[in-house]
Structures are given as C-alpha cells and as structure tokens.
Amino acid sequence: MAVKTAKPVRKKAIETRGIRLTINGRVYEMEVGSEANQVGPSHTLAHTLRETLGLIGTKVSCDHGACGCCTVLMDEKAVLSCMTLTIECDGKKITTIEGLSDTRAEKLDPLQQAFIDYTAFQCGFCTPGIIMSAKALLNENPSPTEEEVKEGLSGNFCRCISHYHVVKAVMAASEKVR
Amino acid sequence: MANTYRFIGNPTRRKDATEIVTGSSRFLNDIKLPDMFYGKVLRSPHPHALIKKVDKRKAQKLPGVKAILAWEDVPDWRGGTPRYTRVLDQKVRYVGDAVALVAATSEEIASEALHLIDVEYELLPAVFEMEEALKPGAPQLYNEFPGNVVTPGVPFFGPKNLKEVVMGDVEKGFEEADVITEGTFGYENMPNPLPPEPPGAIALWEEPNKVTLWVSNQASYMDSIILSHIIGRKVKVRTIGGPCGGSFGSKYMSWQIQCYVALLSKATGKPVKLVFTKEEHLAVFTMRPVSRMKARVGMKKDGTVTAISGRWLIDTGYYSMTTQSQVAVGCGEVQIMVRCPNWDLKPVIVCTNRNASGIVRGFGGQELKCILIPLLSLAMEKVGVDPFEFLKKNFVKPGDGYFWRDGIWYVYRGVDYTNAMDKGAELFGWKDKWKGWLKPTSVDGTKKRGVSVGVHGNADIGEDASEAYVRLHPDGTAMLFSCITEHGTGQRSNVVKMAAEVLQLPMEGVSVAPSDSLINPYEFGPAGSRGTYAIGGAVIAAAEAAKKKLFKLIAPKLQAAPEDLETVDGVIFVKGNPEKRIPWKAMGVDRTITGYGRFEPDYTLSNCMMTFVEVEVDTETGKVTLVRVVNTTDVGQIIDPPGLEGQLNGCLGSGGIDSAIFEETILDYSTGHILNANMVDYKWRTFPELPVIDNVVLETPFPSHRFHAVGVGEVATSPGPVAVLMAVSNAIGVWLHDYPVTPDRVLKALGKIGDMRKGGMR
Ligand code: FES
C-alpha cells in the first residue's frame, strides 16, 4: 500500500512526487503515480477517498459537479470532491462525513443528530453531501435564516424531496450550537 | 380519535438512521469484494444497426483487461414482455444500446478498453415517432412485433388480464351527453425518475450453476425470480439487496445490468461490479413512457360523464418490460378516477428507436390522467363545472366498481374520500381561489396566478403476494424475515414497527434479516403503495402467528388458556391478572418460535391523493413558479408521520409535478441522441425554489388491516402535473396542452413569440 499515515509532527521532506493531506485529523502521505495503489494525476478526491482510502461515506452521483452528493470540507469550506483533483489537495485539511462523528464514543455531530430527529432523509443517498454542505454553512454562519440555509444547500440534489425536513433539521442544529 | 398504539402513528427513529447520517450505509457502489473486477458497456452510437463485426484484438492486449463479450459470445438470455429482447444482440435498436461488455481490473482500464474495440455496423433506417412507427413501411424493430406494435397483455396478471377499458355503449353515451369534446393530447416529455444513486450490480458466478448478485433495487427478491426466468431455471440465482439510493419504480427494471455482471463474472471467474455513469443513467435507463391520445368525451351539465372513447398510444422505446402492466394499471386507475358507464378506450403500445420506457411512480395512471383530464376540462368548461366538484363527484365511492389489472370486476369497499377532498379544498382555500375556467385567481401587474386540482387513486395497494417469517427468541427479542429493501420510503423500518406493535416489544428488540433471497420468503417488494397493506399484512400475520404459538406453548405453565394471555416487553401474563407472568425465556433457551404470514392479493381497496396547486406565471418572461401545493388523502391510520410526509413532499420530484414545469428528456428526433443526459442540462428543483406544501392526512379506519391503514407513497407524484397544466391555463386564459410549460410555450400561448423549434423537439 502506498498509503501511509504519519504523525503530523514528524514531518520529513517528502521526496520526489508525493502529497500529504490531513483527512479527518489523520495525516496521509501518498505517492503520485500511475500504479494501482498510487494517486493518479487524474484521480479525483472522491475517487481517492472512496476507492483508495475506503472512506465510502462520501457519495458520488453525477460525478461532474452538478449534484453536491460528494461534498466534503477542504479547510472548512465545502468543495465537490468529484471536481477536485487529489494532487491539488497537497497540504490541505479535508473533513468527510466520517470525520463529523466520533463513532467509538457514539457521539454524533449536532447536525447528524438533528437529521435523525427530523427524519431529514428518505433514501439517504444525498444525505452525507447535504450534511457536509450544511456543516460548511454553519461554520461560516452559525445562525442562518431559513432562506440562508436554502441558499447554502442550493447545490445539493435531493430527488426524494427531503428538502423540507432538511431545512428544519439544519435550523434546529444551528439553534443548538448557538 | 386518540392514538392508543405504542409505536404505530408515532414518529420513531428509522432503523437505518445512524448509518445514513454517518455515511456508513453500504449502498451498492460501496461494496468491494476481494479480487473484484469492474465492468463497462460499449454502447451503440447509432439508433438502429446490425453489428457486422466486433474486433476485440486491440482491447484484449490492454493490460488489465480480463474479458470482452460481444453478442456472439453470450447465451441467448432474453428479457422483456414477451421475452424477445436479448441481453446482447446482433442488432442495436437505440443510441446507447449495448454492443459489448468489458471486465478489467479497474474502471479506468475498462473504460479505456471500450475505445479500443472496433465495431463495424450496417446502418438501418430508424424511427423515433410512434405514429411514424405505425405506418406501413416503417423500419421494423423486431420480427416478433409486426408494425412495431408490442404484444398487448401481461400473462402474469391472469388469463383475462386487462388490455383496454371497454364496457357499456359509447354511442348511446354520446347521445345522452350535453356536450362532447374531442382532441389529441400528449404527455411526451419523458421525465426521468432520476434517483441519485446510479443503477449498478455486482455478481459472483460459481460454476457450474450458481450466481449471487448484489443488487440495488426496491424489490430485490423479484430480481432473483426475473433472472431465473431469463437465465434459465438450471442456474440458481441468489440476490442480496441493500440500501437502495432511490428508485421510484425504475430500478425494478435492472435485469440487463444484472445480466451484464453475471456474464462477466461467468467469463472471468471473479466477482464483477458495474455501475452506470450518470450519463448512462439518463440516456439508457428507465424513463416514463410517452403517451398520446386522440379521444372523445361526453358530459352532462351536472358533470356526469356519459362516454369516453379514445385511442391511447404509448411509446415504450426500444422494448417493453412493464409497459403492458402500466397500461393495465392505468386502465384500472382511470375508472377509479372517473365513473362512467360507457367506455371504449383502446391502448396501443409502440416500440421506437429510443431508450426504453418503464416503471416510474404513477405507473400508467399518471400518464393517462395527464392526457385525459385536459380533455375532460374542455368539457367541464363548456358545462361550467368546477374541476374540484367534478373530481370529487366522480372518484370511486364504496359500492362502485372497476375492472382491475386482472380483468376482473371489483366492488370498491374502502372509505369515501369526499371528506378528505373537502378538507384539502378548505385548507387550500379553493372556494376563494377558483374563479372559473381560464380565469386567473389574481393579477398583479405582469404576474398572473392560477389554480387547479388533480386526483389519483390506485387499487394496487393490495396487489400481489407477500410472505414473512417472524422468529421469537427466548431473550425477549424477535427477528423479522421479509425481503423488503429500503429505498427511501422508510417501509423497512415501518414493518419492524408493525411487528413490534403486535409483539409489544421495543423496536430495538426487533431486527430484520438482510434482504437476501436465500433466507427470506417470497416478496413482491414495495411498489404501488403496497408496503403498508400487503407487505405489512404479511408481517403482521407472521407476528400474530408466532405470538399464537408462543402462547400455546406457555399457556400450561401459567395454567391459563392461550387466548387469555398477553405479552409486553418479553413477558407473558394472564389478561386481567398480570401477577401471573413469565418471561419468554420460559419457552426454553434451546428454542425459537417462528410464525409465518402471507398476504393474498386484494383489489377491492384504492388509495386516493388529491393535489391542489397554485402557480404564478410571469407573462413577460413566461416563467411559471409553483407557489403552493396542498396534497390531501386519507390513509386510515398513519404508521410513521415524518416518513409519510416525506413521501407526500416527494410529489415534486421523480417525474412528478415538476414534469409539468421544467423536467424533460430532450431527444433529438433526427439522430436519436438524448441531448440532455447530464444533471446540468436535465433540470431539477433546488432548495431555494421550494413551494409551500401542506399535506392533509385523514385517518378513517380501513377495517381489513390490523392497524386500519393503507399506503399512499407511490401516488404522490401523480395528480399534480395535470393540475399545473390546467392552473397555468387558468392563469393566462389560454389552454396549454403540452408538458412541460416552459417559458417558450407560455409566451407562444400568449402570442408573444412565434412558433419556435428548439433543440430536437418537434
Ligand atoms: S457527484 Fe460530485 S457533484 Fe455530483
């Protein structure tokens, strides 16, 4: 495996072609190349997360930047991981849906809890992306209005029409963290 | 009436809630098996052609390529109704038809290999328009379908299966009418249900005759049955369903992708996964059928319909798997919507050289209503009848009847929906807003508002059989075996809730087995809103049967008769004497108790959904904004309030209301290419554009269900589209008869622009 984790403190000069990114608080040093286990120059962040690192919580629906299902945080801002090349993420801090909760302590992010309390999903395929977009929104604007929530989620597709429950859940979560 | 249930009717946490919000749900594409290969499909760029030669040599040399299969390399597996469509054929019949399958060690290599396969085609003339396809001398898609007319009927529905609505005497009916209207109406924009999760499958073939498939479908058990028909009964097919990222009916038709992986796994000896891209999803996977009808209706002054006759053309694309079923159910549903003694409604299913149509919520009935109600509206306008009063008066009432899909006449024995309709109208403010046909509700400068209403009812809430087992354990827990997959409706949790209510166990104490066809009994799957009544019926019966066995076993220990026992939280006690009690453990730690339940089809009940809409039309730009929606229904008993609300809000998406406003698949009628097969060009509703939705849900008990409930989820999409079309007509004072009501069409109706030809539209 070309995927190695290392403590951030022992930062050695990364030789030749490699990238280093922090995902959910863990540092990954990855080789760039065309071998199966390396990060290819054309690999999207979504691909690396899902296929190389097994972080399947990030979903891919359109794979061309239209639906928001693949949203993750990069340095606290929402990005579409299907439109981001992994090699461009060198030095970045990424948070995925897996990074929101502390599964061992069974502690969910208030947003995740609110999504459960308000049943803010039906099929749930769009949910990780919506939660990540909402997280980015609340990072920037901890007490949004309903209109701001809708605007913040305007890039997220939900075919089951869970929008109404989602807006309620995000509003409830924002009130909790206030 | 106060709800006395412990779980039923109360919001309870979905069983899969934590997985969904933490991203740990394993959807199909999240599954990785050891040594798995990846599949891709080479697709035809031509709408109609014979394959002369497939040269795989270059592709085979690409490192990582493990198998390439063309039509000559595969067995004669056929699907469709009747089964005439080969999994890979020498003839391709639409742009996107499968030409070859590739398995490789990675998706990238498989994709690269597609470019290295050389195919020689002999081009054939193609036909994209159903009336053209019916003309003598038109290009023929199948030898088996002369004149491109698909064989009518669904043998699965029985010997008398419904192919048309013919009864009474239409000539007499037209004589009795005060007005007669006629015309041709279409619902032809082919909205795509477009679930977020693209279709996919994984197969592992084990020689000589075993194949296991991981599927993403709302009805995973049926996949095993459909595939055994296609592959042949000598092969043992096992299907394993998991969370399904939306289906809306469409993924019921997954036999092709499942056959592709089965073939590739058979060829390589390794598991193979194939997931469509979104472009493939939009260009080669199920969309709504195209419907057009030349029809005539007779109506009396009081809104009584005296006769309906028409020729309903349905374009199914290059093959049909379920279009005949949709026609049968649509023919049944139209009788539920409008009482009329004299009918002569004749459907013709046509195949053309475009992608196949198939199952989408509304299943035939939505399509038929979208083209019949505009014609009825012309008659209503003439006699001055309000559409709400008309639909209310004509919707099926207890004692009325209809021919259902099996061709048998059923007498409706459900509730009278008049009350629900009145409640909805009241909340919507129908009386104030309705100003008459072609009259706006309000005008504010260039903005004009209009209202209308639609209705839909489906007697498939009791369709087909379901079976379930419930196994009780001495530790006071239970396990449900029902092959129900979760596709968004929450029904996998709701059946647990029903079992928990019967057994009086906490919901955490009832688990549900994986949706694996190997371990579960027969399950038709959640479709046609049958989850609550049919699947629920089997689950309830299984739980009751298990409880009965338990009581019989325990009764002697409590020196009581089994009928006198009750159980709560894993403790059995004597009714009226709760001191006499004993835990389930008394059954013996070396014992489990299993109850079996079965639901037999029952077509005497129909659900009902009425949808009121208010639209605002900007007469300068032509833009139509959906301002408000009120859905009204009666479900007998709500099982899960937020789940139900989600389903009703779903009226907008999945080829529902928005198919009247902006959703369409744009086919280039000169080349057969779909021009908007991506999620940028295919329009969908975003968060900032939400209308106000109110849902009115009454609970008038249906006595034949243990909890007096019926399902309604499927039909939420169906009444709305035609209501929008009529509401826009009312707002601007001009009839609009084409879906969707794009700004172009509105401006054209207003005489502000000339006849435009846009893209590939006719
Ligand atoms: S999957 Fe990335 S935006 Fe759709």
Ligand code: FES
């Ligand atoms: S919950 Fe199914 S797409 Fe959003």
